[in-house]
Amino acid sequence: xxxxxxxxxxxxxxxxxxxxxxxxxxxxxxxxxxxxxxxxxxxxxxxxxxxxxxxxxxxxxxxxxxxxxxxxxxxxxxxxxxxxxxxxxxxxxxxxxxxxxxxxxxxxxxxxxxxxxxxxxxxxxxxxxxxxxxxxxxxxxxxxxxxxxxxxxxxxxxxxxxxxxxxxxxxxxxxxxxxxxxxxxxxxxxxxxxxxxxxxxxxxxxxxxxxxxxxxxxxxxxxxxxxxxxxxxxxxxxxxxxxxxxxxxxxxxxxxxxxxxxxxxxxxxxxxxxxxxxxxxxxxxxxxxxxxxxxxxxxxxxxxxxxxxxxxxxxxxxxxxxxxxxxxxxxxxxxxxxxxxxxxxxxxxxxxxxxxxxxxxxxxxxxxxxxxxxxxxxxxxxxxxxxxxxxxxxxxxxxxxxxxxxxxxxxxxxxxxxxxxxxxxxxxxxxxxxxxxxxxxxxxxxxxxxxxxxxxxxxxxxxxxxxxxxxxxxxxxxxxxxxxxxxxxxxxxxxxxxxxxxxxxxxxxxxxxxxxxxxxxxxxxxxxxxxxxxxxxxxxxxxxxxxxxxxxxxxxxxxxxxxxxxxxxxxxxxxxxxxxxxxx
Numbered sequence: 001x002x003x004x005x006x007x008x009x010x011x012x013x014x015x016x017x018x019x020x021x022x023x024x025x026x027x028x029x030x031x032x033x034x035x036x037x038x039x040x041x042x043x044x045x046x047x048x049x050x051x052x053x054x055x056x057x058x059x060x061x062x063x064x065x066x067x068x069x070x071x072x073x074x075x076x077x078x079x080x081x082x083x084x085x086x087x088x089x090x091x092x093x094x095x096x097x098x099x100x101x102x103x104x105x106x107x108x109x110x111x112x113x114x115x116x117x118x119x120x121x122x123x124x125x126x127x128x129x130x131x132x133x134x135x136x137x138x139x140x141x142x143x144x145x146x147x148x149x150x151x152x153x154x155x156x157x158x159x160x161x162x163x164x165x166x167x168x169x170x171x172x173x174x175x176x177x178x179x180x181x182x183x184x185x186x187x188x189x190x191x192x193x194x195x196x197x198x199x200x201x202x203x204x205x206x207x208x209x210x211x212x213x214x215x216x217x218x219x220x221x222x223x224x225x226x227x228x229x230x231x232x233x234x235x236x237x238x239x240x241x242x243x244x245x246x247x248x249x250x251x252x253x254x255x256x257x258x259x260x261x262x263x264x265x266x267x268x269x270x271x272x273x274x275x276x277x278x279x280x281x282x283x284x285x286x287x288x289x290x291x292x293x294x295x296x297x298x299x300x301x302x303x304x305x306x307x308x309x310x311x312x313x314x315x316x317x318x319x320x321x322x323x324x325x326x327x328x329x330x331x332x333x334x335x336x337x338x339x340x341x342x343x344x345x346x347x348x349x350x351x352x353x354x355x356x357x358x359x360x361x362x363x364x365x366x367x368x369x370x371x372x373x374x375x376x377x378x379x380x381x382x383x384x385x386x387x388x389x390x391x392x393x394x395x396x397x398x399x400x401x402x403x404x405x406x407x408x409x410x411x412x413x414x415x416x417x418x419x420x421x422x423x424x425x426x427x428x429x430x431x432x433x434x435x436x437x438x439x440x441x442x443x444x445x446x447x448x449x450x451x452x453x454x455x456x457x458x459x460x461x462x463x464x465x466x467x468x469x470x471x472x473x474x475x476x477x478x479x480x481x482x483x484x485x486x487x488x489x490x491x492x493x494x495x496x497x498x499x500x501x502x503x504x505x506x507x508x509x510x511x512x513x514x515x516x517x518x519x520x521x522x523x524x525x526x527x528x529x530x531x532x533x534x535x536x537x538x539x540x541x542x543x544x545x546x547x548x549x550x551x552x553x554x555x556x557x558x559x560x561x562x563x564x565x566x567x568x569x570x571x572x573x574x575x576x577x578x579x580x581x582x583x584x
Contacts, residue, residue, distance in 0.1 A: 008074040023065035023076055024052055024523070032078050033520065035087070035117050037094075037154045037205050039066035041523045044159030044203075049152065050090050051117065055080045062086055088121045096128035098206075099149040105207035111516055113205035114152055135180060141190035143198070143212050143364040148180045151208035156519075157181060157200035164505060166480030167311070169194045181208070185584075193583040195310040195479070197503045198361035198385075198512015211361045211513060215392050217382045221353040222265040229353045230341075231261055232272045232333040232412070236359040236423035236508040237386045239535040243515040244390035245400040250531035252539060255405020260393050261357075262406055271408045272356065273415025275332035276422045276431075278557075279304065280548035282326045282574055283428075284436045285566035287498055291469065297321040299474075299489065299496040302428050304328045306366035307503035309578060311479050316486050317580035325575040327371070327379075329422065330356050330363055333412070334379030335372070335573050340561045341412065349374045356383045359423070359511030362503070371576040385513025414553040417540035424533035425477045425507030426453035426460065429500040433464050433473070434547045440467030448546050449537075456506070456527065459485065461496070473498045478505050509533050 004019040010030035017026045022045070027034050038049035047064035054065045057075035062083065065076075077083065095118060102108035102115065118125070135148035155172065158181065162168040169192040173182045183192045201209045221229050242253035261269045283302070290296035303309055303324040312323060327335065333356065338349040356363065363383040372379050384392075393400055408414070418434055421427030430450040437445040452462035453473065458481035461474045474496045476482045482501045488494040504510050506529025517528050540546060548554070562570040 006070045006072050008070050008072070008076065010076050011078055017070055019070075021070050023054060023056075023063065023068050023070055026070050027054070027065060027076065027078055028524065034065050034078055035120070036066050036519065036523075037113060037117070037152055038156060039523065040156045040159065040203055040519050041525065043164060044154070044156045046155055046159075049154050051087055053083060053086055054078050055083050084121070088123055091118055091121055091123050092125070092127045094152050095123060095125045096130065097132050098152065099147070100125065105150060106210040106213075107207035107516075111518070112207060113519060131177070133178060133180070138188055139212065140188055141196075141212065141365075142368055143196045143361040144189055144194075144201070145210050145212055146189060147208055148182070150206050151181055152206055153179060153181065154205060155181070156203040156205065157209060160199045160203040164478055164480060165195075165197060165199060165503075166478070166483055167193065167195060167197075170200065187584065191584060193314040193581075195307040195314070195503065196362035196365045196512075197307040197479075199504060201361070201512055202514070202516050205519060211385050211387065212364060213388065213391075214364070214382050214384050215388050215395070218355055218384060218392065221355070221381070224353075226351060227353045228267050228347055228351055229265070229355065230268045230270060230337055231266045231355045231357060232270045232275075232330070232337075233257065233261070233357045234272050234330070234359055234423070234508065235276065235420045235536065236511060236514070236532065237357050237389070239423070239509060239532045240359065240386050240514045241390060242400075243517075244387065247401070249517070249521075249526075249528055250533075250535045252535045255407075256400060256403040258408060259403040259406035260398055260400055263398055264392055264396060266355070268409045269406075270333070270337075270412035271415045272329050272333050273417075273419030273422070274412045274551070274553060275336060276329040276419030277416055277548035277551045277554045278332050278336075278574060279326055279329050279422075280418060280428075280431050280435050281554070281565045282570060283324050284432050284439070286324055286326065287432070288436065288440070288466075289566070291466070291471065291497065299494060299499045300324055302500045303576075304422065304428055305501060305503045305508075306360070306362040308479065308482065308501045310362070310365070310581070311482065311503070312486075313578055313581040314583055316490065319486060319489055320578045320580070322489065323578055325571075325577065327574055327576045328366065329419070330358060330383065331366065331379045331576070332574050334367070334381075336412065336557065338374045338377055338379065339573055340557055343561070344411070349377055353382075354380045356380050357386065357389045358383050359386055359508045359514045360504075361385060361512045363513075369576070373573045386515060387513060390515070411553055411556075414551065416545045416548055416551050417543040418546055418548040419551075421536055421540050423508045423536050424454075424529075425502045426455070426475045426500065427507065427536075429453045429473050429475050429498065431548055432498070435549045436466055437464060438547065439549070441465070444547075449541075453500075454537075456530065471497045474500070476501045477507060479503060505529060506533065509536065
């Protein structure tokens with residue numbers, strides 16, 4: 001049945017859109033960009049900020065375009081004198097109770113949507129003097145800082161936490177002028193079931209939410225002559241970092257990134273895709289072991305995403321046995337550096353300082369967990385986000401876009417593109433299938449792309465034959481979708497043998513530590529995660545070595561140090577355990 005089309009006028013321009021379209025989207029189709037603070041596609045459209053108001057012929061009051069739908073014959077005006085004045089007043093009232101510390105705000109220099117709107121609408125920050133709220137900044141967690149003095153009550157963070165992730169640990173507290181975004185019972189975020197995904201930061205249009213800044217720790221370590229400072233970079237960082245320097249979304253800047261890291265003063269610059277390959281070998285062996293054990297917990301669930309692991313520990317502790325015992329690639333990286341690398345190059349592990357660059361703020365919390373490879377030493381000392389790396393590059397006056405391409409250092413600079421595709425949802429599952437199919441069937445998988453587990457759907461599934469047995473796999477993105485799968489497992493109704501869960505929509509390429517994209521881009525139906533993933537998959541398609549078990553560096557590490565895949569030494573260094581966590 002053909003979709004019903006609605007004809008209307010936007011600023012006297014004829015436009016035709018499907019029935020049910022928001023006025024906001026109809027205006028953009030007609031070539032008019034209506035500003036907003038609270039609207040974020042698929043996340044939040046409460047109409048609470050009143051910035052997106054428009055005048056509709058015949059309507060008694062101004063209309064919120066992000067909420068109201070089009071009607072046949074409607075006449076909409078986005079830039080009348082009444083609209084522009086009302087919008088300016090609303091913005092100035094927001095500014096009157098907004099922190100005036102732009103130079104020290106994490107979004108002050110670039111990317112603050114309130115600041116840009118205020119400039120565009122010629123606002124006076126001092127037009128409405130009077131009472132202001134004074135909130136206590138919350139920075140006690142290992143990963144997040146919340147400053148409600150900068151909050152504009154748009155509720156985009158609330159929508160992200162509830163509607164996309166299904167975690168729901170934040171909301172509006174109090175009423176009227178003192179309203180603030182916080183946790184139940186006014187708890188601190190660290191004392192709730194927050195899983196540290198950081199998607200609230202990416203949703204925030206201002207600087208009310210930010211990751212805990214650990215760049216000072218990195219600078220101090222680099223400047224300490226007694227430390228050997230090693231950095232490892234996650235797959236998703238290279239296809240997003242360039243955006244912090246004006247590059248197009250999804251451009252692969254691996255070579256420039258390596259050069260920048262060396263200019264920052266790191267002693268060695270390594271690729272975490274190397275230990276992602278190790279993850280596949282260990283996790284693959286674990287899956288095969290469980291498939292051959294009638295008493296084993298199935299499905300086996302991936303453990304690469306720390307936000308997902310925390311979600312299980314908080315909400316489904318009875319299903320912890322289903323989690324793979326493998327450490328994440330980040331933790332494996334630190335473990336290998338402080339054992340194999342330290343031994344090979346005769347460096348005291350106590351003098352090695354491991355930094356990782358991750359697309360994720362949950363990695364900051366993950367490195368605090370136990371099961372470290374060397375007693376009394378953390379596997380990873382500091383984890384910084386893609387945004388923090390960009391900050392370091394800028395602070396050191398490195399002209400990123402003029403850099404030449406560098407190369408990874410040895411020995412942990414050789415990863416296959418099976419490890420690289422970990423950066424996108426479905427990548428872990430696809431990489432595992434590439435190796436397990438060949439191991440069990442004695443021949444390569446015909447189509448290494450395994451596209452059945454790619455895409456934007458919340459739950460994707462496929463069946464693959466491993467040694468004569470049909471194995472059902474599922475790939476899940478966002479925790480709201482994961483809940484559906486987990487409930488089936490808890491009730492004994494799951495048909496799956498292997499489940500990959502990525503906490504963030506689209507996977508690590510869209511992690512909570514990646515460059516923040518303006519809401520105009522998101523609302524224009526541009527899928528940022530897809531664009532970044534395309535760069536990863538394009539690189540994989542052209543690569544010569546696309547299977548984790550073909551990584552010669554990894555093979556050498558097992559031969560010279562770890563021994564058998566899944567063996568005693570490998571298990572001691574590369575595996576971990578999980579514990580039930582109380583929600584409050």
